[in-house]
Amino acid sequence: MARKKWKVIALSCRKGYHTQAFQKELEIRQSKGLIDPNVLLLTVEDPDTRIGSGGATINTILVVAEHLSSLAGHTVVNPDVLANADILILLMGRNYLFDPCGRAFTTMPAMYSGAHHITGSDTENIACNIDFIIYTLTNVICPNSPPGVWVCSTDMLLSIPSEKAIDITFPKHWKGVSLITVPASVDYATLHGACKVNHDDTVDDIFYQSSPDNLESCLLNNGHQVPLVSGLLFMCPNTATKLLQFHVKPPIDACTYMGIDSGSLPIKLSLFFDILLPMANNVSRENFVTGNRSGSYGNKDDSLLLPEDKALMEHARSVLYDELHQIRIRSILITEGIHNYMSTSVASDFQNQILNCPLRLGTNGVKNFQWQNRTHCYTESGCEVPISTIIINSSIDSEIDIGKNCVVAHCILKNSLKIGNRCILSGLLPIEFELDKVITEPVVIPDKSVMLNFIISIGDNVSRRITTVFGLDDNLMLSVDNHKSSFCNKPWSAFFERTGIDSSDLWQQHLPSSKRSLFNAKLYPVFNHIQKIETEDILWLLGTHNSAEALAKWRLSWRLSLKEIMAMVDIAAVFDYRRKLYFEIGEKNVKVALSNGEDTCFLPYFQSCATEDYHNILCTIDKVACEASSLAVAARCLASIADVLGTMAASGGGLRSGPAANKSWKQAFRLLEELKINDGVTVMAKERKNWLKRPDLIIRAARHYEGAEQILIRKAVSTASRFVTTTPQELPPLSEIWVVASSGARIDLAGGWSDTPPITYEHGGAVVNAAVTIDDKRPIGAKARRIRDPIIKLVLIGDSKTVITCAEISDLEDYNKPHAPGALLKAAFLCTEIISFASSTPLKQQLLEKYSGGFELHSWAHLPQGSGLGTSSILAGAIMACLFTVSGRKCDNESIVHSVLYLEQMLTTGGGWQDQVGGLVEGVKISRSPPQLPLKVNITKLDTKESFITELNKRLLLIYTGKTRLAKNLLQDVLRGWYSKLPEILPNVHNLTSNAEKSAKAFIDGNLELVGNCLNEYWHQKKKMAPGCEPALVTEIMTALKPHSYGQSLAGAGGGGFMYLITKEGNSIREVNAIISKIKGTENVTVHRGTIDREGLKISYKQHRCGDSC
Structure with missing residues (x-):
């Protein structure tokens, strides 16, 4: 997916609005990989509270240009820095009651994941509106746009389907503004802004909160929708430069920090109705300059302005019109887009936007967002939360009873509490529900209640919590004179009658009743100089707690309105x-x-x-x-x-x-x-x-x-x-008899990795594998004999012969260092308990007392190191079998399998059980381990027809890739993935075991093609378990051989060593050699015939002769 590579992302926020806190939030997102690491992040504070969205945009462009100029080495603002820069400006806007951090940082019921800026590891954050905005612009809307400045409001939920390619084309020579619009109903548009668009897609006019009749002229071709101003626009570098130049053009400079610092009085401009409107085709200079067409910041407010201020505004508009009217606006309609304004009037709007969040539609199939009704929450066992209720970043105890369709965010809910249906709770702590007196009944929050807790700043570095309550259906802005006005979902008259509160307690006498609303009513107690503000005081307002003293206490308390609280929120806190x-x-x-x-x-x-x-x-x-x-x-x-x-x-x-x-x-x-x-x-x-x-x-x-x-x-x-059991048997004669153990190798056909601890005893394992000879040879073996000298003589036979003599216990102490010479053989002597390492008895004495002498042990494995054919574990099994036998004990293959597990733990190499099972137990088998301790492996030999094995032998080839694999590194990565419970690992482990069962059935049924399919599937599963286990050369070989094989895989963990395949035609070794020889870099690759070994571990006795070798 194409992405827009931003040069700058700038967040414009109101003066005194905790700029540093917002900057920190952006930087955290960047460090988590949610914003590209090379983006310059700026949080720009408005120079005054009265400059409007247009003024904020101009000021932010100035600050961005300053930073880019400085980075480019300029000493003054250079407009050229805007020419090739991709810049995103986000406008924070006004306070938002339902999330004190503002609309941009309103949390949603989703987790947002990214890749850490250094490690690339997955990170997470509770998703906020700003995350969706940045993601949508970066990945969906803006990737193909030319350099310029994008400006986006954050006061809406803008849903753009990400699974559909949004084709936004920018004509080569287009110089101006592109206004992103979305279709909306006429009724919805009467509350917002809409465009009248010409046949060439340029904008003739922009209407703000216009009448339905007026909006008829804006209708789209469908006849019932209009192009709504979405809050998102793009301006070309030339246009951005025009706006930048206003910082030196009075009186517009008064909306920039430079103008304010120069002594100018602030001027308030709307982005859409003071900056963009004069660019519209049909807006005349007279109508615009006089304020007839200047939206909410023009004509509607002029009656309240002093004559000199009105003249100043007209002067400002004349400058704006003269500078901007030649610039054209082009409407880009995104037909699938949905605009949802985040209103502060009624809580039910907010609740609907969370319960049925429209942003879900825009991120379907986007793996970065995980929508969950339980978003990063802790619910104690016993607490049942209805599926329709959304909980975000909250901790809920077992005694909490929550109703349906609630929204609970950033709360810690303890004690006995019953929350009704359709409630909103935010920021609440346990103390909010602690009553002075002991109660036997739970605290009840009625249906459709809203309880919001705020942290407010009441002085220098002094913060205090305050809890507010009102009703879901209360219109906060509606005048109390309106018969629909209410508090806690009931008429004000009912509230006054129940509590004894009078309107004079809530509003100043000089405030007209038409201006009195729930939003500015001084309802909520913060501090009382006699008594502490308690939970009862809030519940009393809600109507669920009665107290004779409540009214007097309430009247003596310092109280705030919602409007005052919003102005005092300590956002950083x-x-x-x-x-x-x-x-x-x-x-x-x-x-x-x-x-x-x-x-x-x-x-x-x-x-x-x-x-x-x-x-x-x-x-x-x-x-x-x-x-x-x-x-x-x-x-x-x-x-x-x-x-x-x-x-x-x-x-x-x-x-x-x-x-x-x-x-x-x-x-x-x-x-x-x-x-x-x-x-x-x-x-x-x-x-x-x-x-x-x-x-x-x-x-x-x-x-x-x-x-x-x-x-x-x-x-x-x-x-x-x-599960290792032995029975005594006669000791072989001293010096005369060699006990010889030989074995083939193993090929794993399905289920490998599921045998690896801890996977095997936590999930359970199932592996299908087979013992094989290679070119009719059994390459792995060991032999042991008793000798008269009370020593242990170890002989390692490879390209050369290494002889190690152990005469003291200390000579065995490096048994747990896998790379030490003879470590495997030394560990085997301890594992079989021939020698006790913990004993204080000297080695010679132990050997003489138990065996009247010592032992000589030889081992060999005529396979390349890192072959992937289970060599080390099979060799360990052969050694254990030799030592058990030569020390007068008899044991079966199952005991040998379990003893090798124990041995490899002593050796500290770890590993699973499938290698020894595969090579030591004859033929093809499926082995299983249940998810439990103690660890036990159950082996089942598959009942395969002789004719099927004959056909398999004709088609089974082993190919040495010439590359040594590093299984230990792969193993460590797999164990990390398992313990970390990576989502790609867990289902794959289940698939490994189920594929093993499927493969076993295919062997029993004699279905060679299905055996091959299972083998191919197994190789895909191996690559999921250990990414990077398929070298490039192996990929080439497999690709070349794929048309000629039923199935193929690298042996063991992969990464190198041997690969094996089941060819479609029998006796194809010559053809396979010819195919491989055509591939560059295969000079060291060799092809071998594989045969199912029908003997497995073979124990034999041999008379000792001087000069004996293997």
Whole structure:
């Protein structure tokens, strides 16, 4: 999708309207990737409260030009900086009762996600109107526009369907203004602005709140709608320069900060009816200059102006007309667009706009917006919220009873509270519902009630909360003289009669009754010098609480009207409160999800914590880990802390993967090894504080948390040792007999990754795989014999022979360092309990007492390193089988499979169970592990027809790609994805196991084509689990072989090693070689014949002869 690359986004807001708070909000969005990182963000304060939207636009263009001029190295404002710049100006407008942060920052029931500006990781924010506006302009409306200035009001919900391509064309030589219009009914247009459009799409006239009769001339071709002024326009650089030049042209300069700083009195201009109207074709100079056609800021107000002010306005209009009339306006009608003005008159309008938000229509299918009736909220178990009710950024306790079709935003609701249907609650804290006396009945909020809590500034750095109440259907602006006027949905007369309040208590005597309204009634107590303002005082106004003393207390209180409250809102404090609540709710949800093992992804929340320096989440997860009821919960907690640290480090700390054995963490690791989880986590948290100073230290700490997580995974997997059973048998004679174990390799056909801990014991695993020989060879094996010397002699046979002699216990201590020579063989001696590493008895004595001598063990694997064919696990199984046998014990393949799981945990390599199952157990089988501990693998050999296996053998080819894979790095990425509960990982794991069941049935049915289809599907699933596991060369080979195969896949985790395919024609090795040879870079690629191994792990005995080798 094309995007507009903005040079500047400037937010124009009213004087004294907490400019710094808005700037901070924009910068947070930019740091979260919700605004492009290279955009210059400016929040421009109006130089005076009386300059209007037109004045604000001119002043903002001036400030933008100043900044761009400075960046370009100019010392004065240079209009040329506007020539090639894409600029967006957003106009904040007036206060908005239903969200104290203004219409632009009104929260919606949606989460907005983006990509972090440094790491690219997902981030999130509760979506506000401004997010939809910027997204729609950036991605839908403006991508193809030429350089210039876009100006957009933020007092409406503008819905433009994003799934439809909006073709906005700008003629090459067009110099002027493009006005975005949307179709609207005549009735709706009487409350707003509409255009009369000429046949060439230029605008003849603009009408503001005009009569239906007058709007007849504006009708579109459909005959019942008119082009509504949407609040969005584009001006070419020449036009923007014209407006910029007004800062040096009196009296228009009086709407810029330069004019005000030069001593001019402010002048008020409307963007649409003072700046744009003189550009309309049919607007005459006389009508415009005299004020007859100057909208709400012209003729309607002139009667209230002093003669000198009226003359000043006429002078200003004459300058505007002379400078702007030659500029043309072109209407661009977006036929699918919907305009919803955010009115402050009636709360029901706001409620409808949230419950049935029109912005949903404009973001259908846009993954950046996730619409939810429960948007970042915490509801305690037992609290049932109707599906029709919307909750945004709120915490709801179990004792709360909420009705239908309510809107609850930024609240913490506790205690016993019953909320009626169709209520609006915003910003409320538990204290709002704490009564002095003990109550047995819940506090009741009647149907259609509105309760809004505001944070107001009452002095220097002094803020206070105030709660307001009124009715959903009350018209706040309607005169009390009007018979429809009401308070709390009842006539004022009923309110006066119930409370004893008189109109003189609410309005000043000199104010005419026609000017008296709910909006300016001094209803709401803030402070009482004798008694504290309590919940009862608010409920008394609402009519749900009666008190004989209430009237006297109310009259003695300092009270404010809604109008006064709106002028005193501490917007910075409101933003801070909402942000704090957002993080606290996130903490609660993280705690519950981790404790209960819920599949919820918190990475975007963690990224927000890191971006906004909210580190308390670490302590919260520490607590969950300390209280964890299982190893699985504790391990995920440690993984989550690693995720938080990773986001904190961003890209400044290096790679997530790396060593995790710094001695500073040794004590904590030892405690975890001893399963003292509470103590281990506590020690880690204490040590963590020393690693938070720099990104590189933070990422190293994250690695150690992943190391700690691996300890707990190992402990969980070690439970598989319960399913290792052996029976005694006679020891082989000293020195004379070799016990030889040999095995083929394995190919995984479906379900791989589901066998990987912790996935296998948290989700459950199912894998179809097969034991295979390669060119009729069994490449993996081991042999062992008893020797007279009480030592352990290890021989590693590869390209050369490595001999290791262990004469002391200390010679075995590097058994858990996978890269140490002979580590696998050493670990096997400990795992089979031939040697006790923890014993104080010397090695020689242990060997003599139990076996009258030592052991010699050889191992080999004639496959390339990183083959993907399960070599290391199969070799481990062969070694374990040798050692069990040579030490006088007998065990079956199932025990060997479980013993290898235990062995690999001792070795600290981790890994799943499918490799050893695949190679050690003959033929094709499906193996399953239930989602539980202890970890147990159930193996089922598939009942396949001999003729089917014969046909499969004719078509099974293994291709060595010549590339070594790095499985460990892939494994770490998969484990991170699983523990993070990435939404692309969870369903894929389910699909892996279901595909395995489908593949098993295809084998039983003898359906080779379906087996191939399952194999292809499996490869797609592998790539989802571990993106990047398909090298470019492999892609070329697979593409070339696709027409000739039923199915193909890289072996194991992918990334390199072997690939295998089932060809459509039998005995096709020559043809496949020929196809591959034509691909550049395949000089080291080799093709091999694969055959299903019908023997599996094979144990044999061989007489020792001097010079024996493999």
